Amino acid sequence: MSQTILVLGASGQIGTELIEKLRTVYGSAHVVASDIRNGSPSLMNSGPFEIIDATDKEAILTVVKKYNITQIYLLAAMLSATGEKFPHKAWNLNMTSLLAVLDLAKDKYINQVFWPSSIAVFGSTSPKIQTPQKTIMEPSTVYGISKVSGEFWCNYYHDKYGVDVRSIRYPGIISWKTKPGGGTTDYAVDIFFKAVEQGSFECFLNKNSCLPMMYMEDAVDATVQIMQVNADQIKIRTSYNLSAMNFSPKELALEIQRHIPNFTITYKTDYRQAIADSWPDSIDDTKAREDWGWTPNYTLSKMTKVILENLVAQ
Ligand code: SER
Numbered sequence: 001m002s003q004t005i006l007v008l009g010a011s012g013q014i015g016t017e018l019i020e021k022l023r024t025v026y027g028s029a030h031v032v033a034s035d036i037r038n039g040s041p042s043l044m045n046s047g048p049f050e051i052i053d054a055t056d057k058e059a060i061l062t063v064v065k066k067y068n069i070t071q072i073y074l075l076a077a078m079l080s081a082t083g084e085k086f087p088h089k090a091w092n093l094n095m096t097s098l099l100a101v102l103d104l105a106k107d108k109y110i111n112q113v114f115w116p117s118s119i120a121v122f123g124s125t126s127p128k129i130q131t132p133q134k135t136i137m138e139p140s141t142v143y144g145i146s147k148v149s150g151e152f153w154c155n156y157y158h159d160k161y162g163v164d165v166r167s168i169r170y171p172g173i174i175s176w177k178t179k180p181g182g183g184t185t186d187y188a189v190d191i192f193f194k195a196v197e198q199g200s201f202e203c204f205l206n207k208n209s210c211l212p213m214m215y216m217e218d219a220v221d222a223t224v225q226i227m228q229v230n231a232d233q234i235k236i237r238t239s240y241n242l243s244a245m246n247f248s249p250k251e252l253a254l255e256i257q258r259h260i261p262n263f264t265i266t267y268k269t270d271y272r273q274a275i276a277d278s279w280p281d282s283i284d285d286t287k288a289r290e291d292w293g294w295t296p297n298y299t300l301s302k303m304t305k306v307i308l309e310n311l312v313a314q
Contacts, residue, residue, distance in 0.1 A: 006032045006069040008054040009076030011039030013180040021220045032067050057100035064109050073114040074101045082182030083143035094146035106161040113165040117239035120144035124278045131280040133241045133287045140278045151238040158237040166226050167239035171212035173219045176307045184275045195256050196311045200264045207250035210281040214244035215298035229292045243283040244296035255304045
């Protein structure tokens with residue numbers, strides 16, 4: 001069956017690049033981008049675009065009917081660092097949007113949903129190294145609480161109403177086309193821009209804060225892949241652990257220095273350090289590899305080379 005896709009939160013870091021990929025795979029006319037704000041000119045000019053507040057179920061339904069949408073990718077969310085400043089807003093955006101989309105699937109307006117979870121579901125009581133798929137999840141951030149709760153809502157709608165919802169626990173996503181906003185892993189994007197523009201970077205995490213990370217191209221590929229496999233391959237309806245690379249600010253800086261030898265980094269930690277401290281160093285993603293064939297393509301060194309080449313050429 002041919003799919004017509006709606007992406008909510010398309011103007012953000014992941015949405016911008018996911019739309020590019022989806023329009024290549026499914027054809028531009030079949031991929032509707034939407035956000036509460038305008039996106040980049042290329043996002044808005046390469047296919048249909050609609051302004052939608054992702055918490056407004058009726059607004060989503062109007063667009064679903066207008067384009068005969070079959071799948072929704074829900075990327076609108078408030079991330080971990082901003083969520084700590086606006087806890088109720090974060091909860092409202094992250095939960096209301098998810099329940100709206102799950103309800104549209106339950107009522108058969110659409111037949112498939114993608115919703116991202118995060119490494120933020122884990123907390124300081126989870127095993128830190130190679131954090132298992134199933135383990136203690138006691139998050140300390142509002143964002144993490146919303147993601148754990150969302151995972152169980154997804155599982156509930158699947159079990160109770162047969163909703164085909166699929167999810168990945170994204171690590172920190174590193175990109176160079178669109179900057180992220182409000183996350184704890186954002187330093188690992190900013191560092192590249194500052195390295196090229198200024199030759200130096202002040203990091204808000206300490207030098208040894210190791211976190212799971214992934215290059216955008218791998219994240220986008222994983223997202224398209226999990227939505228394309230047969231439903232019986234998706235054995236986990238909460239969310240899949242997904243892993244590609246793990247590094248600390250110090251390790252990332254050393255990698256950048258291989259290309260920009262004079263690059264310097266200093267450290268001045270803030271409230272985001274406590275968030276990073278509560279998250280895993282590395283993730284065990286065996287289930288994603290076994291169930292639907294996930295493998296990443298980018299290592300830290302390959303990613304660093306590609307990003308710096310692109311930023312220097314800009
Ligand atoms: N990148 C996100 C954040 O830092 C984690 O999912 O909030």
